[in-house]
Amino acid sequence: MNLPIYLDNNATTPTDPRVVEAMIPYFTQKFGNAASRNHHFGWVAEEGVDYAREQVAKLIGASEKEIIFTSGATESDNLAIKGVFEMYKDKGNHIITAVTEHKAVLDACKHVEKLGGKVTYLPVKEDGLVDLAELEAAMTPETILVSIMYGNNEIGVIQPVRQIADIAHKHGALFMTDATQAVGKIPVDVNRDGIDLLALSAHKMYGPKGVGALYVRRKGPRVKVTAQMDGGGHERGMRSGTLNVPGIVGLGKACEIAYNEMESEAIRLSALRDKLQSALTVLEESYVNGNVEHRLPHVANISFKYVEGEGLMMAMKDLAVSSGSACTSASLEPSYVLKSLGLSDDLAHSSIRFGLGRFTTEEEVDYAIEVTKKAVTHLRDLSPLWEMFKEGIDLNSIEWAEH
């Protein structure tokens, strides 16, 4: 076992060596521009891209004509939201999303608001799931798009996408989902799930960084988005720019591997995750954040009350994890996702996200359990709040000096 141990697979994943191998020829021998229609080099590159398009489409049950390659999920989210807003402006100007979405969705929606659009940010229930009745109530004749993520990046909860899609469609709106964390981890099928647009990224599923895709439905209904970048009219006019051929080939290979291995991998990972979670929730005053039933197989987000997340991570120095603590964010605010579950700030500050992955071993999980337990105990020995809790003092009865 090599230290440090990587348990931050929701931030990014290592590129699978099989993916790297598939990409390499496209840097040196097969380096052509996929848009060069009149010579061998262009054809070879285009072949690589076409094959990747099929691999991506197959993983999500789409047709290859429905896949638009982008630079990643952030671009896909932006293209979907801004592109739909622009394309369907004669139909309406209202978009519905949720407060726990990724910043790429939330900030694209804020942009739409600046352009005169109306956006509803749905709250979520305590378990992180969208309340379908609230969604239904928020729909208006002006609603053109509902954008709700498939699986959450911080707590891993899986939204009821099919029901959300049905509500959107009943009211004549499109359904878009940021499925960055879900694709390649759990079965996602655009037809079964009623998805009209879907954002995905390669580097969250053992592919390279800097490449992703947007699925855009072609039939029932035929969805269009207005391009957000002007140029050579690549990708059926929806996304100009010379294709990142090696990256796209890598994304395709990553999708193929996920398609073949996802089912057994999900079983293995959820067993490891459950082992980690049960061992850590034995600790007093530790809580799992988010719905545990509808959850991605590889994520556990746990709050260890009375210790602070960044301090805890420092004690877990051979583990790479992440925290909802303010101290780990640029904004010095604790995680907005955890806060929207109704978690108090102090519990949000005390959270650690464990993100397991394809290369995580049981030995590593066992080690992580030991290190985390020791770290929590060490920091509680240092914590005045833990001492007060143990003395039975109600922390809410103290007048804290906000600073």
Added chain:
Amino acid sequence: MAYSDKVIDHYTNPRNVGTLDKSSHKVGTGLVGAPECGDVMRLQIEVDDNNVITDAKFKTFGCGSAIASSSLATEWLKGKSIDDAMAIDNMDIVEELALPPVKIHCSVLAEDAIKAAINDYRVKNGLAPIELEKSHH
């Protein structure tokens, strides 16, 4: 962001962790910060008849820099007179621990904790609390 060696040292081997008898008239206790903000420091001093701090203890809920700042503060307090302790400035802590700008608030909290402990001691012993400048955070 990497931590400085001194922060890691204080974090890994914190000095003077513990609790003094807060009901003793010789002990001053400062509890500053708030759980919602992610930092709470409790710093205690024990003072002898000559106004010299003979012991100091802390417990801190917070990040590594907050723990290191309070650990360092207790180290500095031991053996100091109350007057010298009052003169400890947060920037001394920043310098000693090489804290980056985003962690300056940890040093401010440590300075506030020192002053709060001294004032608690003064009030317990019938002295007026020292007027503190409005803290700078």
